[in-house]
Amino acid sequence: MAALHVAREAVAEAGWSGADLRDAALVVGTSRGNAAGWLGPWPGRRPFRLMAASNTIHSEPASAITIELGIMGPNHVLASGCAAGLDAVGIAMMLVQSGIASRALAVAVDLPLVPILLDNYAASGLLASEMDLDPYHPNSAGFIPAEGAAAMAIERHTGDFPRLLHYGCNSDACDPVGIPADGGNTFSLLEKAIHQFGAPTGICPHATGTAVQAVADPASLSRVFCESASRPTLHLLKSFIGHTIGASGLLESVILARFARDHQLPPNLAGRHTPAGFVAPDQSLDLSGLVYKLSHGMGGHNALLVLSSP
Numbered sequence: 001m002a003a004l005h006v007a008r009e010a011v012a013e014a015g016w017s018g019a020d021l022r023d024a025a026l027v028v029g030t031s032r033g034n035a036a037g038w039l040g041p042w043p044g045r046r047p048f049r050l051m052a053a054s055n056t057i058h059s060e061p062a063s064a065i066t067i068e069l070g071i072m073g074p075n076h077v078l079a080s081g082c083a084a085g086l087d088a089v090g091i092a093m094m095l096v097q098s099g100i101a102s103r104a105l106a107v108a109v110d111l112p113l114v115p116i117l118l119d120n121y122a123a124s125g126l127l128a129s130e131m132d133l134d135p136y137h138p139n140s141a142g143f144i145p146a147e148g149a150a151a152m153a154i155e156r157h158t159g160d161f162p163r164l165l166h167y168g169c170n171s172d173a174c175d176p177v178g179i180p181a182d183g184g185n186t187f188s189l190l191e192k193a194i195h196q197f198g199a200p201t202g203i204c205p206h207a208t209g210t211a212v213q214a215v216a217d218p219a220s221l222s223r224v225f226c227e228s229a230s231r232p233t234l235h236l237l238k239s240f241i242g243h244t245i246g247a248s249g250l251l252e253s254v255i256l257a258r259f260a261r262d263h264q265l266p267p268n269l270a271g272r273h274t275p276a277g278f279v280a281p282d283q284s285l286d287l288s289g290l291v292y293k294l295s296h297g298m299g300g301h302n303a304l305l306v307l308s309s310p
Contacts (some may be wrong), residue, residue, distance in 0.1 A: 001063040003028065003109040004068055010105060011069065014153035018070055025074040025101035026056050026066055029088030029108040031081050031246030033058030037119070045055035060108055073101050079246070081194065081297030083169070084108060086249025086305055090167030092154050103155035108250035111147045124177060126210055133239045135207035136214055136273040143208040147244025150251040154302045161262040165290070165306045166193055172300030178212035179296050183220025186294065189304045190224045193292065197306055199228065201289035202265045204252055206296045213296070218275030219242060225277075232274070232292070234280040239269045249295035253305055254290050260309040263287050 011021065024251045034057070059077045066075055074095060085108030092104035112118070121127050128142035154164065172184035179186075194200075205217045225231045237252045244251055259266045265287050268280040293305045 001061065001064055001134040003107050004064055006109075006149045006151040007065045007069060007107050010107075010151035011154045014155070016103065016153065020103060021071050022068050023073045023102065024117045025076075025092060025095045025104035026062060026071050026073050026090045026091040026108050027076045027078065027095070028065070029078045029080070029084030029086070029106070029246055029250060030058060030061065031079060031084055031110050031285060032117070033077070033079070034060045037148075037228065044087060061107070065105075065107060065223065070097065070209070071105070079097065080301050080303075082208070082243070082245055082293040083297035083301050083303040084246035085248055085251060085294060086253060086295040086303040089164065089250055089253055089305055090153055090169065090303065091155075091168055091295040092152075092162045096154050096156060098201045099292065101197055105151060105153055106250060107149070108247040109149045109248040110148040112145055113147050118145060121281065125217060128209055133209050133242070134272055135209040135236055135238065136275060138273070140209045140214045141203075143210055143212045143238070144242040148241065148244030148247040148251050150247060150254045150255055152250065152257070160310045162257040162310060163308045165197055165308055167303070168192060169301065169303040169304050173303065174300045176212070177298050179216050179300055179302070181212060181215045181219065183223065184300060186216070186220040186296070186302050187223050189302055190220065190292070193304055193306055194224070198214065198290060200232045200286070200292040200306075201236050201287060202233045203292045204256055205294050207236045207238055209238070221275055221278065230279055231285065233265065233285060234268070234274055234278050235266050236268050236272055236280055237266065241273060249303065249305075251305070253265050253293050256293060256307055258308055259284065260287055260291060263309045265291065
């Protein structure tokens with residue numbers, strides 16, 4: 001299982017023992033849980049009658065992780081669409097900050113590459129017609145679906161590790177599929193974070209490539225940074241990895257955190273279009289401040305994570 005694999009990797013890198021894991025919290029983000037496993041079964045996928053019911057529910061990945069790793073602390077599964085992975089990081093971070101758990105494991109997984117799910121996206125007009133994703137191209141009209149899983153170990157710990165400073169979320173209550181063309185309440189999320197922590201050096205927007213995202217992202221970014229003398233650089237990671245749906249927010253946060261650990265911002269693919277006044281450099285940059293990561297879910301759910309280098 002992809003979720004269990006990345007969970008083990010994160011725990012190993014963090015150096016957590018079995019005793020550490022016993023009272024740890026687990027937060028899993030996913031758009032559809034294990035739906036792909038029973039919509040399109042693959043070899044080696046727990047072929048037991050006993051698992052027939054559990055393989056069809058969202059909580060199955062979390063159950064597998066807690067059983068395999070011996071986690072007995074708080075256990076939550078979030079299914080907030082394409083923002084689920086970022087929400088998982090945020091909720092896990094808050095569990096640690098509040099003292100409810102001394103450490104937390106955030107995991108996100110989505111495996112949408114099965115015919116029925118792809119047909120649904122295609123019927124909704126959300127899939128890209130080309131494999132070269134340029135999210136803010138004037139003709140951008142769809143995303144490139146991908147599968148992925150990621151995990152992040154979170155604890156109060158000093159040392160050479162990236163910092164998670166802030167998580168926020170809100171809703172637009174606007175549309176069952178997209179987000180408002182003017183960016184909706186993303187503006188207030190960004191404004192609040194800037195007021196509390198300062199402006200970012202770089203931003204990784206949701207940037208899926210859908211027609212509405214290609215309009216909404218520039219609208220909210222331009223509104224927030226309209227009077228800024230130095231606008232943040234943009235880092236469009238889905239051009240490299242595709243859109244892993246509910247896993248995307250955490251997967252991209254892990255990439256940002258790994259670069260931040262080296263005091264860097266990740267490069268973009270060359271030739272990406274950008275909103276007026278913004279740049280997307282195709283070389284890695286030195287990170288001298290904060291990184292903002294945005295995610296948006298169908299139905300108008302917005303999420304923001306603020307990271308910094310060690």
